[in-house]
Amino acid sequence: MKPSEMRELGADKFASEIESRKKELMELRFQAAMGNLAQPHRVTQLRREVAQLNTIRHEQASKQGEQA
Numbered sequence: 001m002k003p004s005e006m007r008e009l010g011a012d013k014f015a016s017e018i019e020s021r022k023k024e025l026m027e028l029r030f031q032a033a034m035g036n037l038a039q040p041h042r043v044t045q046l047r048r049e050v051a052q053l054n055t056i057r058h059e060q061a062s063k064q065g066e067q068a
Helices: 003-007 011-034 041-067
Strands: none
Touching (some): 003 041
């Protein structure tokens, strides 16, 4: 998901998107520990997406705080 697409998400969608990515990340970590990880680059990609979602959520929350 691109950051521009992330910015269009509603506040309630952020939590569900972050949770789904964290769940997938946990599953990939288990696969890596067992030694049968098919796409090792996906771990880095998911970590980056979680960080981007958290950053955008924080930006939007601080922007709403300034406007109020």
